[in-house]
Amino acid sequence: MPTLHDILSARPHVYRFLQPTPLHHYPTLGRLLGAEVWVKHENHQPVGAFKVRGGLNLVANLSDGERRGGIYTASTGNHGQSIAFAARAYGLQATIAVPEGANPSKVAAMEGLGARVVFHGRDFDTAREWIMEVAREKGGRFVGPTEELLIHGVGTYGLEIMETLPEVEVIIVPVGAGSGACGTAIAAKTINPGVQVIGVQSAQAPAMQKSWTTGTLTTAPMKTVAEGLATRVPFENTQRIMRELLDDFILVDDSAIEEAIRLLLEHTHNLAEEAGAASLAGALQLGGRVAGRKIVLVLSGGNISPARLASLLNS
C-alpha cells in the first residue's frame, strides 16, 4: 500500500518539471452548493490533466536498462500524453499504441510531444495487449495505468490540497482507473483522518463503483461519454486502496456531468473534460451532505474537443 512517504519521495521528480497547480475559491459556485467551494485545477497542467505527475515520477524511477529499452503503453487519452511528456523530459523514446481510427488531434498531441504512435487493432484492449507483447519482444518497459509509481506521483496534488487548505472537510475526486482517487485519499487521510474523500464515477460506466460497493471485482457495461471515467474492467490494486480509504463512492449520470461542464465554464471560465466535471456533478448530487462545509472539487483534466463542447453548449 502506497504511503504519504512515497508521495513525498515523488515530489522532487514532479516539481523538477511542473509547478503546483492552483486551488481557487469560487464564491458563486459556493452559492450554488450552499458550501465553501474550492477547485483544484489539474486542468492547468501542461498536457491538461493530472496524470502527467505520475508519468514523471515513473520515468524518473526507471533503471538504466529500462531507459535504454524505451517505454511502451496504450492510450487514446491523458495517460498517453502523460507518458509522452515524461519520456521527452528525460530524452527517452515512448511508443504508444492506439486503435485504428483513433482521434487525430490526440494522436497529433502525442506526436507533438515526440512519441511514436502506432495504430493497431479495432479497440483499446487489442492495442494494449499487442503493445505489451511488442515491449516484451523488444526489451522495452510496458507501463500499465495504475502502477504504484503513478499513484505516488499523482498523490502530489492531494498533498498540495492539504498544504493549501488544511481545514478542508470534503474532497470529491473523479475515478477512472483510480490512481487520482488513491493518491488523494492517501495524502488527505494520512494528514487528517477526519477529512472525507468521496469518489465519483459515471453511472454509465460503474465497474469500479460496483466493485467498491460489493467488495468483489465486478465488470460492468461501459457506455459513458466520459473517456476518463470509462473503465470496464476494475483494477485490483486501486480497489484495495479505495476500499480502505474512501468514505463514499457515488455514481452520477452522464447528463449531470454535461451540466457540470456548463456550470464550470460559467462560474470558473475553465474547460473541464467529462471526467474533470464529475466532481462538481457529484457535489450537486450530494447536496445536503456537503452544505455548509469546506469542499474541494478535483478538476482532473480539461481535454475536451471543440466539437464536443459545441454540442454540449447547444443541448
Next chain:
Amino acid sequence: MPTLHDILSARPHVYRFLQPTPLHHYPTLGRLLGAEVWVKHENHQPVGAFKVRGGLNLVANLSDGERRGGIYTASTGNHGQSIAFAARAYGLQATIAVPEGANPSKVAAMEGLGARVVFHGRDFDTAREWIMEVAREKGGRFVGPTEELLIHGVGTYGLEIMETLPEVEVIIVPVGAGSGACGTAIAAKTINPGVQVIGVQSAQAPAMQKSWTTGTLTTAPMKTVAEGLATRVPFENTQRIMRELLDDFILVDDSAIEEAIRLLLEHTHNLAEEAGAASLAGALQLGGRVAGRKIVLVLSGGNISPARLASLLNS
C-alpha cells in the same frame, strides 16, 4: 517611467496571494506557426485575468487613510474583479460602478468577491465619472485603469516570462488600456533589449494603435467585440511607455480573434476571452516575422461567457 525595480518591489505583494502562472510549450500550435510557441497562462489567475496582479500591488501600497475610506472604481470586466479581489484580500470595502443593464454574471462575480456594485448611468463613461465624484465626496480612493502601481504589479508576469524562458525572442501581448503591454515591455527590455515586444489591438478599436503609430493621442471608433481591447480614448501614460519600448503594434480583425479562440481551445484546451486570443491572432498575421523563432503569446484572460462561446463554435 516605471522600471524593473518597481516590478521587483511589487512582487512580494503579488506573491502574497498569487502564485506564478505557467508558461507552457505547445508543439502543435508551433507547427501551425512554424515557430516554437509558448503560452503565458494569465487565464489561470483566480479571477481569470492578469489584472489581479496590479490590483494587489495597488491595494498593498495604499496609505492607512486611503484604506479607511475604501476604494472606488468603475468596470464591467476584469479590472472590477481585480479590484474586488484585492480589496477582499486586505479586508477593505470596494465600491464598483457599472452602467445600468450590466452583465448579471459579471455583477455576481464582483459581489461574490465582497464588492458593493452600484448601477449608474447608461454607459461606462457615465458610471465612471459618477463614481469618481462619489469617491471624492466620501473621502475614498478612486482607482483608474492605468495607474503606475497597476503597471508595476502586472509587470510581474513579464518578469516571470523572462525568468522561465530567458531565450525568448518575441513576446506578443494584447493591448487594451496598455498596462499589460507596458509591464511586459519594461521587464523584457530591461533584461534583454534584443527581445521583440509586439502589441496587438482589434482593428475594430484602434485608438491606442493609431496613437502609437501617429505619435499623437487619437480617439477612434470602438466597435470591437473584444471587451478587454475596447479602448476608445487612449491613455497618455501607457502610450508614452509603449512608444519607447514596443517594437511594433499591429491590428487584427475581430474575425481573426474569433478564429484564434477556436485554435486555442483545440490546441491548448484553454478558454481565452477575445483580448486573450488577440496575441495568437497577431502571431498568425505576423507569419514570416515569427517563423523559426521562440515566441511567447500572452493569454491575458479567459473570461468569456458560455453563450458567446457557443455562438463562436457554431459560426
